[in-house]
Amino acid sequence: MTVIAVPAHDAETRTDASASTDSASEFITAMASLPAGHPSRPALRDRAIEAWLPLARHLANRYSGRGEPADDLYQVAVVGLIKAVDRFELDRGVEFAGFAIPTIVGELKRHFRDRTWSIRVPRRLQELRLAITGANSTLSHTLGRSPTVADIAEHLGITEEEVVEGLEGARAYTAASLSTPVNADGSTELGDTIGGMDDGFELTELRVALGPALAMLSEREQRIVSLRFYGNMTQSQIAEQVGISQMHVSRLLTKALAKLRDQLDGFAL
Numbered sequence: 001m002t003v004i005a006v007p008a009h010d011a012e013t014r015t016d017a018s019a020s021t022d023s024a025s026e027f028i029t030a031m032a033s034l035p036a037g038h039p040s041r042p043a044l045r046d047r048a049i050e051a052w053l054p055l056a057r058h059l060a061n062r063y064s065g066r067g068e069p070a071d072d073l074y075q076v077a078v079v080g081l082i083k084a085v086d087r088f089e090l091d092r093g094v095e096f097a098g099f100a101i102p103t104i105v106g107e108l109k110r111h112f113r114d115r116t117w118s119i120r121v122p123r124r125l126q127e128l129r130l131a132i133t134g135a136n137s138t139l140s141h142t143l144g145r146s147p148t149v150a151d152i153a154e155h156l157g158i159t160e161e162e163v164v165e166g167l168e169g170a171r172a173y174t175a176a177s178l179s180t181p182v183n184a185d186g187s188t189e190l191g192d193t194i195g196g197m198d199d200g201f202e203l204t205e206l207r208v209a210l211g212p213a214l215a216m217l218s219e220r221e222q223r224i225v226s227l228r229f230y231g232n233m234t235q236s237q238i239a240e241q242v243g244i245s246q247m248h249v250s251r252l253l254t255k256a257l258a259k260l261r262d263q264l265d266g267f268a269l
Contacts, residue, residue: 024051025096032090048085049078052100056081059104066112073108080107128166131156206264213263221256224249 028051031044056077064070084100092099113126135155139147149167153160179189214222220242227233227241235253239246 024048027051028085028088028096029090031085032088045085049082052081052085052096053078055097055100056104059101059108063108063112068112073111076108076111077104080104083107125166128162132163132166209264210260213260216263217256217259221252221259224252225256225260228253 027044027048031041031048034041034044057074059080060070060073060077063073080103081100084096084103087103088096088099113123132152135152136147139151139155143151147155149160149163153163156163181187181189214225217225224238224242227238228235233241235246235249239249242249244252
């Protein structure tokens with residue numbers, strides 16, 4: 001995450017601005033009372049942002065422990081603070097804190113919604129996950145036990161299928177590394193348990209088509225092909241088995257394979 005450099009002033013000014021809400025309010029009021037192009041406005045804006053940084057840190061701390069680095073959350077909160085400072089209008093009659101808090105909190109929530117999912121899922125599922133999490137917490141207190149899918153569905157006014165869908169979608173929030181050990185001694189990793197491609201799948205369609213193609217051969221051709229490829233016999237052994245010469249076996253085998261290739265048309269033997 002890009003680090004936002006907040007302008008610094010002398011130590012005395014920084015201490016006074018951070019310690020006093022009154023001073024912070026004075027900075028934002030003084031800035032908001034000046035027109036956009038006033039030469040004093042940029043300096044007052046910097047001081048206002050710096051003076052309200054404790055509020056940004058306080059709100060960021062409320063979202064700690066959710067898997068995101070504290071410094072990243074603080075930077076997101078500072079972005080929200082800057083937006084609040086730039087958008088604040090004195091003539092609306094609202095105190096800056098009352099305007100800044102929802103702005104900063106909104107920025108933090110957007111960060112969790114848009115930046116922290118391992119796999120992107122539809123916005124509907126993201127919001128459903130948040131609703132289910134809130135319902136689970138509320139019902140755990142009121143029921144004195146872990147709520148069931150039916151409990152959550154009734155509380156939220158949705159179907160049980162939608163609750164299950166939301167729970168399944170929540171699995172995309174975090175991803176496990178393929179290097180994660182899955183047994184006690186750590187000798188097996190998660191990646192070792194994932195199946196690979198089965199080469200037999202590529203031959204399945206060919207095997208299905210091979211039966212009808214073999215049926216198009218003469219009885220002797222079928223026998224020769226069967227002895228050669230299923231019985232794993234040499235041409236000399238086939239010749240003795242069938243009672244013909246090895247050269248004749250070779251010609252019949254070549255002819256049979258040519259017929260099979262024509263029948264299978266595009267499949268490699």
